[in-house]
Amino acid sequence: MRFSHIIFDWDGTVMDSAPKIISCMQLAAKKSQLPIPSAHDVAQIIGISLRPAIAKLFNITERRANEVAEHYSAIFIGEDQTPCPLFEGAKPTLAKLKQRHILGVATGKARRGLERAWENTQSAHFFDASRCADDAESKPSPDMLEQLLEYWQVEPQQVLMVGDTVFDMQMAEAIGMPRLGVSYGVHSAEALEQHRPIAIIDSFADILEHV
DSSP states (O other): OOOSSEEEEEEETTTHHHHHHHHHHHHHHHHHTEEEEEEEEHHHHHBBOHHHHHHHTTOOOOHHHHHHHHHHIIIIIIIIOOOOBBBBTTTHHHHHHTTEEEEEEEEEOHHHHHHHHHHHHGGGGGEEEOOOOOSOOOTTHHHHHHHHHHTOOOOOOGGGEESSSSHHHHHHHTOOOEEEEESSSSOHHHHTTTTSSSESSSSSGGGGGGO
16 A cells, blocks of 8 residues: 555545635625635635635735635625535545545644535545644645644655645645645646646546555
């Protein structure tokens, strides 16, 4: 077995949530009387923890970013109805992987957001451990990965990181962890290739060919 553990990013890798994130961020901008960002610009900051992502997207102060984040969270939970399904093939593939590997999640989502997503998709049972924005420094810092390595008492070379953004690739690259990019998320395959993943896969089930 090539890897004993596999760590997944969540948004854009396991869950098809980019359309909802983009919609909510645009609505939050409107509510905050900020210029409405393009879908492309929002996609570029998906993966970073919410407040740093907002500060970067709008080039605003931390205090102002906190205000926008409050609007975003309220819209995400209570107003926007964009569906967030798991990507096609995710559940059966996770079930197969769980038979031979220990699975985890490293996400820029808040803990309550990840747990809500797990509840909505009935997928929490696939994962042994997770680190969220509440628990660690924002990507591309490798802090989330380092915490999971310590929790599992394993070395980076035993673990595969799977993600759709350059932030996922950067944090794994920083500690010498093998990484697998996905082409169906928010960042281009060309951008991911800059960080030397072992492969770029075009569907979730394709991971089975690389573990």
